[in-house]
Amino acid sequence: MIKLYGSPASRGFRNMWALEELGLPYEIVRVIPKNGDNKTPEYLALNPAGKIPTLVDGDVTMSESLAINLYIGQTYGQGKLWPAGDDAHAKIIQWTVWAGNELEPITYGMLADKMFTAPQDRKPETLVALGERLKPRMELLTIYLDRHKNLMGDAFTLADLQVACVLDYAGRGDFSIAPWPKVHAWHEACHARPAYKKITDLRAAFVQANP
Ligand SMILES: N[C@@H](CCC(=O)N[C@@H](CS)C(=O)NCC(=O)O)C(=O)O
Missing domain, CATH: 1.20.1050.10 (Glutathione S-transferase Yfyf (Class Pi); Chain A, domain 2)
Structure with missing residues (x-):
């Protein structure tokens, strides 16, 4: 299942919106910067920038919220958010x-x-x-x-x-x-x-x- 690291109060909002538009199942893994969650070695291994959001889908790990949405659209949004051509x-x-x-x-x-x-x-x-x-x-x-x-x-x-x-x-x-x-x-x-x-x-x- 797709994992989105971040929170709905961050730029992760836009990724959750795209995932919901497509009706995709996903898990939100809470990463809250004010708690320092974004600076743990485990999180930095996923996103060395130490920023949220990060998306993990199988072997694919993506950062940059707008680019994450391009990935979601291109991979899962054909004919919906992602028109042909x-x-x-x-x-x-x-x-x-x-x-x-x-x-x-x-x-x-x-x-x-x-x-x-x-x-x-x-x-x-x-x-x-x-x-x-x-x-x-x-x-x-x-x-x-x-x-x-x-x-x-x-x-x-x-x-x-x-x-x-x-x-x-x-x-x-x-x-x-x-x-x-x-x-x-x-x-x-x-x-x-x-x-x-x-x-x-x-x-x-x-x-x-x-x-
Ligand atoms: N350009 C990045 C910006 C990411 C970003 O700055 N995220 C903020 C939350 S919305 C963050 O992680 N702040 C915590 C920090 O910089 O330590 C994106 O769109 O994903």
Whole structure:
């Protein structure tokens, strides 16, 4: 059975979402950084970076949450999250690289400012500057979502999942995407998916048990 090391309160959320979308059985092996679980020799043997998540599927060990999702999509998502065709696969990689390079540094910066920066050290201009950088990305998404319901056409694919989960962090930093109605409607539709809701509930229960 697939093992996912991490927690639903980490970037492992996005892998659990993909696994749930495909209805795959998997085991979550709790690795909680604040307990030092990610620095044990056993864990470092799986992921020398000492970060979560890590996926183990038989002989395959993968790190980097967005790359883990490419593995899950390519291996198990044919015709579902992973549409047929080399061009479609390249487009999923395009959106994945975009999510990791163009979006996450900004949205994670927003989340980190709210969650990890002590209130007395926060500077309002930090979130304002990140918001200014995010706006052109929202315009870009609007161009694609003006054409279709989802990023690669009308069907929901891994491209949508990869971008939507990274965009989530903007909301955690209080950035509203409401001024971009197409993006907002698409993001809400992603959030309404049963697989997303299931992991959101799991995360809430995890956070309550591990404040
Ligand atoms: N780019 C990596 C980032 C992994 C990462 O930084 N994970 C955080 C939790 S979301 C972590 O392991 N933090 C603990 C640490 O860095 O010690 C990925 O997407 O998997």
